[in-house]
Amino acid sequence: MKTYKIALLPGDGIGRDVTAAAWAVLEKAARLNGFSLDATSYPWSCDYYLENGCMMPADGIETLRSFDAILLGAVGWPRKVPDSVSLHGLLLPIRKAFVQYANIRPHRLLPGVQGPLRSDGFDILCIRENTEGEYSGAGGRVHQGTDSEVAVETSIFTRKGVERILRFGFEQARARRGKLASVTKSNAQKYSMVFWDEVTQRLSAEYPDVEVTSYHIDAMAARMVMAPDSLDVVVASNLFGDILTDLGAAIQGGLGFAASANINPDRSAPSMFEPVHGSAPDIADLGIANPIAAIWSGAMMLEHFGETAAAAKVMASIEATTARGIGAIPGKDKTDAITASVLSALG
Amino acid sequence: MKTYKIALLPGDGIGRDVTAAAWAVLEKAARLNGFSLDATSYPWSCDYYLENGCMMPADGIETLRSFDAILLGAVGWPRKVPDSVSLHGLLLPIRKAFVQYANIRPHRLLPGVQGPLRSDGFDILCIRENTEGEYSGAGGRVHQGTDSEVAVETSIFTRKGVERILRFGFEQARARRGKLASVTKSNAQKYSMVFWDEVTQRLSAEYPDVEVTSYHIDAMAARMVMAPDSLDVVVASNLFGDILTDLGAAIQGGLGFAASANINPDRSAPSMFEPVHGSAPDIADLGIANPIAAIWSGAMMLEHFGETAAAAKVMASIEATTARGIGAIPGKDKTDAITASVLSALG
Ligand SMILES: CC(C)[C@H](C(=O)O)[C@@H](O)C(=O)O
Ligand SMILES: CC(C)[C@H](C(=O)O)[C@@H](O)C(=O)O
Numbered sequence: 280m281k282t283y284k285i286a287l288l289p290g291d292g293i294g295r296d297v298t299a300a301a302w303a304v305l306e307k308a309a310r311l312n313g314f315s316l317d318a319t320s321y322p323w324s325c326d327y328y329l330e331n332g333c334m335m336p337a338d339g340i341e342t343l344r345s346f347d348a349i350l351l352g353a354v355g356w357p358r359k360v361p362d363s364v365s366l367h368g369l370l371l372p373i374r375k376a377f378v379q380y381a382n383i384r385p386h387r388l389l390p391g392v393q394g395p396l397r398s399d400g401f402d403i404l405c406i407r408e409n410t411e412g413e414y415s416g417a418g419g420r421v422h423q424g425t426d427s428e429v430a431v432e433t434s435i436f437t438r439k440g441v442e443r444i445l446r447f448g449f450e451q452a453r454a455r456r457g458k459l460a461s462v463t464k465s466n467a468q469k470y471s472m473v474f475w476d477e478v479t480q481r482l483s484a485e486y487p488d489v490e491v492t493s494y495h496i497d498a499m500a501a502r503m504v505m506a507p508d509s510l511d512v513v514v515a516s517n518l519f520g521d522i523l524t525d526l527g528a529a530i531q532g533g534l535g536f537a538a539s540a541n542i543n544p545d546r547s548a549p550s551m552f553e554p555v556h557g558s559a560p561d562i563a564d565l566g567i568a569n570p571i572a573a574i575w576s577g578a579m580m581l582e583h584f585g586e587t588a589a590a591a592k593v594m595a596s597i598e599a600t601t602a603r604g605i606g607a608i609p610g611k612d613k614t615d616a617i618t619a620s621v622l623s624a625l626g
Numbered sequence: 627m628k629t630y631k632i633a634l635l636p637g638d639g640i641g642r643d644v645t646a647a648a649w650a651v652l653e654k655a656a657r658l659n660g661f662s663l664d665a666t667s668y669p670w671s672c673d674y675y676l677e678n679g680c681m682m683p684a685d686g687i688e689t690l691r692s693f694d695a696i697l698l699g700a701v702g703w704p705r706k707v708p709d710s711v712s713l714h715g716l717l718l719p720i721r722k723a724f725v726q727y728a729n730i731r732p733h734r735l736l737p738g739v740q741g742p743l744r745s746d747g748f749d750i751l752c753i754r755e756n757t758e759g760e761y762s763g764a765g766g767r768v769h770q771g772t773d774s775e776v777a778v779e780t781s782i783f784t785r786k787g788v789e790r791i792l793r794f795g796f797e798q799a800r801a802r803r804g805k806l807a808s809v810t811k812s813n814a815q816k817y818s819m820v821f822w823d824e825v826t827q828r829l830s831a832e833y834p835d836v837e838v839t840s841y842h843i844d845a846m847a848a849r850m851v852m853a854p855d856s857l858d859v860v861v862a863s864n865l866f867g868d869i870l871t872d873l874g875a876a877i878q879g880g881l882g883f884a885a886s887a888n889i890n891p892d893r894s895a896p897s898m899f900e901p902v903h904g905s906a907p908d909i910a911d912l913g914i915a916n917p918i919a920a921i922w923s924g925a926m927m928l929e930h931f932g933e934t935a936a937a938a939k940v941m942a943s944i945e946a947t948t949a950r951g952i953g954a955i956p957g958k959d960k961t962d963a964i965t966a967s968v969l970s971a972l973g
Contacts, residue, residue: 355813362813363820371814395851396742418780418817428785432818433765438775464865466702466709467718470765471779473710496865497872504742504851504876518811518843522869525844529851 280315283584286346286549287320290369292558293568294324294352300570300618301350301577304593307625308581312589319346325356325365334360334368340376348580349373349551352573353558367416374409377548379541380440381447382407382520383579384555386507386527386537389571390602394532401507404451405527407520408444409541411435412471414517436471436516441478447544448514449486458511459491462499462519475516500526528555533609535569538576540583550583552576566614571597571606574621596624627662630931633693633896634667637716639905640915641671641699647917647965648697648924651940654972655928659936666693672703672712681707681715687723695927696720696898699920700905714763721756724895726888727787728794729754729867730926731902733854733874733884736918737949741879748854751798752874754867755791756888758782759818761864783818783863788825794891795861796833805858806838809846809866822863847873875902880956882916885923887930899927913961918944918953921968943971 289298302318309316321342323335334354336342343349354370355362373379386403388394418432445461452459461479463472476493483491494502496519502509503526515523528537537555554572562568574597581590599620601607606617636645649665656663668689670682681701683689690696701717702709720726733750735741765779792808799806808826810819823840830838841849843866849856850873862870875884884902901919909915921944928937946967948954953964 363816366813367816393744395744397740397744398742414814416816418815420817420821426785428821430783430818430821431780432783432815433778433780436777436779438773464868466713467761467865467868468765468779469710469714469763470767471777474767474775474777497868500847500869501872501876501881504873505880518814521811521814521844522847525848526851526873529848533852534848 280313282315282317283347284345285316285318286343286349287318288323288349289320289352290354290558291324291326291356291365292353292560292563293556294354294558296566296568296614297554297570297573298350298352300614301573303618304574304596304621304625305577305581307622308589308593311626312586312592314586314589323369324354325360328360328365328368334365340372343373344377344548346549348549348583350577350580351551351553353554353556355558356560358560373551374541377543377551378410378545379543379550380408380410380444381542381544382409382539383542384524384527384537384539386524386531388531389536389607390598391604391607392532392536392601394530396504396507396530398508401510401530403503403507403510403527404455404512405520405524406444406448406451406512406514407524408440408515408517410517411437411440412517434471436474438478441475442482443544445479445482445514448512449482449489449491452489452512453486456511457489459489460499460510460513461491461493462496462513462515462523463493464496466495496522499523503527503530524555534572535609536571536575538572538579540576540579542583550580552580567610568614569606569609570614570618571601592625596621599624627660629662629664630694631692632663632665633690633696634665635670635696636667636699637701637905638671638673638703638712639700639907639910640903641701641905643913643915643961644901644917644920645697645699647961648920650965651921651943651968651972652924652928654969655936655940658973659933659939661933661936670716671701672707675707675712675715681712687719690720691724691895693896695896695930697924697927698898698900700901700903702905703907705907720898721888724890724898725757725892726890726897727755727757727790728889728891729756729886730889731871731874731884731886733871733878735878736883736954737945738951738954739879739883739948741877743851743854743877745855748857748877750850750854750857750874751802751859752867752871753791753795753798753859753861754871755787755862755864757864758784758787759864781818783821785825788822789829790891792826792829792861795859796829796836796838799836799859800833803858804836806836807846807857807860808838808840809843809860809862809870810840811843812840813842843869846870850874850877871902881919882956883918883922885919885926887923887926889930897927897930899923914957915961916953916956917961917965918948939972943968946971
């Protein structure tokens with residue numbers, strides 16, 4: 280029997296609840312579909328930091344490298360450990376070390392979920408560059424604490440980095456409805472974003488079957504609210520993708536429904552699957568976190584393994600659950616009740 | 627009789643139609659309220675560029691300096707002149723030369739206007755830093771055209787620049803409902819945005835009556851869609867403010883309703899008033915541009931002059947117009963019909 284080795288990183292706060300829920304669903308889906316999932320769980324988190332002085336051991340990345348995939352809950356608990364430490368000590372290093380350059384986030388309304396928009400006919404796949412750009416971490420501050428202080432933060436875009444994420448976007452568009460929206464701000468950022476636009480233009484010749492349109496980030500943010508049904512695949516830089524995917528989560532009814540995959544398309548290292556939401560310390564341990572985003576992220580993991588039947592079954596079970604109104608209204612149902620419903624829909 | 631000298635810059639495309647409409651309303655409002663407006667119009671635009679090789683004459687800025695305010699339509703016509711030339715040749719130099727560091731944009735639904743959100747009870751004032759940050763124009767490209775190409779774009783934040791926009795935000799919050807949202811991304815941009823957060827923290831001690839909260843840009847974008855009624859004044863950097871104000875325009879029903887003021891709070895140079903929308907070449911000269919954003923921007927100019935009665939009268943006339951359904955549905959009414967309705971509501 281085919282076995283996939285999964286590293287579980289429940290992390291902080293509700294990350295623990297939703298990872299447990301997702302795991303129960305994934306294991307059952309595997310069993311029903313003739314493969315198995317073998318989990319090893321690691322306690323790396325802010326609590327781990329408080330005990331050990333680091334978010335993960337020095338060989339953490341090497342430990343993770345041997346797995347087929349990573350399932351992550353959420354990282355961060357600002358009152359215990361500053362985000363700048365926790366995120367830069369666990370989540371972000373994994374994305375970079377494993378060259379998970381494509382962060383994929385689907386945005387559509389699940390049945391039974393009422394979003395904030397009057398319109399509900401949209402199905403968007405956002406693809407966010409996940410390793411460089413505005414989150415390169417390059418910068419500094421001079422004359423700190425004085426009136427003359429200046430802070431600079433430098434966005435760094437490499438041809439390799441831009442080309443590979445755009446290619447990934449073109450491929451995804453080709454596999455969907457053939458429309459790619461590339462998001463920049465080239466009228467105001469004339470180095471980085473003009474460069475991105477040029478690469479988009481050049482690559483478009485190789486994908487004559489894909490209709491590519493460039494949008495400014497401000498116009499795209501408005502479009503996601505005014506005309507989300509006009510969009511298919513949206514590809515954007517690290518920062519722009521970060522913003523657009525929270526907006527995507529909002530229009531799909533909230534972070535409880537927003538799944539994501541950090542993909543290494545070359546499969547030279549494990550990919551990582553995580554809900555978009557954070558650790559939500561205010562509701563940690565109350566048993567009321569919505570596990571749907573985590574379960575959906577797990578379905579994306581099965582899809583990544585090529586287990587498409589099992590992935591489709593998990594998605595159908597999520598949809599059957601929300602269609603019955605369970606887990607469809609933020610805060611209404613308990614984590615366990617939602618998980619139980621998905622499990623029973625699985626058969 | 628008090629007279630204000632106004633430089634009119636209709637600019638490109640529908641900028642011409644909406645500026646003419648706004649001017650008719652403002653002139654009548656002045657006449658009815660005991661002051662006068664004295665206009666000088668300049669043809670600076672992309673057409674001007676095609677004839678003269680520049681967006682404005684070399685002494686353009688000096689010419690504008692003697693006015694009490696500038697009323698601008700829209701700049702840009704990409705098929706005639708690249709945005710990077712037209713915007714950097716007219717709009718952006720004015721904002722910077724006249725230290726119009728506060729770009730103010732109100733977001734609320736006019737009566738009769740149906741926005742894309744189910745919820746309609748919001749009244750947000752966005753304040754965007756308008757002179758530095760992510761649009762500083764600093765950067766470059768190396769190994770251009772080769773596989774090793776790297777493009778960098780540097781955001782530059784000065785203490786003076788950050789402090790003055792935040793102070794402006796605190797003052798505006800104090801004059802409204804006492805709530806200030808400061809928007810950064812300090813968990814991923816640890817130089818520029820951590821600096822902004824620190825200045826926000828320090829200044830908050832001087833404004834104990836203002837409740838200030840820091841949000842990440844991604845969370846704020848989601849909040850503007852999920853819970854816009856929770857917001858009062860929002861202050862953000864040049865890029866973040868740019869994105870949030872297009873989103874604000876979207877939730878208020880579209881760019882046809884989004885007004886803005888580029889303010890020099892020290893009054894050491896003229897401020898500039900302009901609708902958020904662009905020149906919309908596709909509908910130029912069809913007489914169907916919605917002049918409401920431009921008229922509203924004109925009302926902000928009267929407010930800036932301290933002509934509050936006249937400003938209130940213009941706003942009431944806009945509201946009476948949209949409440950009757952005129953100009954309330956994008957694309958339905960002609961520019962002239964909307965303008966006539968506002969004029970007649972003025973009395
Ligand atoms: C927590 C934060 C660093 C992270 C990011 O910006 O990448 C999050 O917002 C996300 O979208 O995954
Ligand atoms: C046209 C462009 C340079 C401008 C900006 O980003 O400042 C516009 O988007 C705006 O919001 O005023």
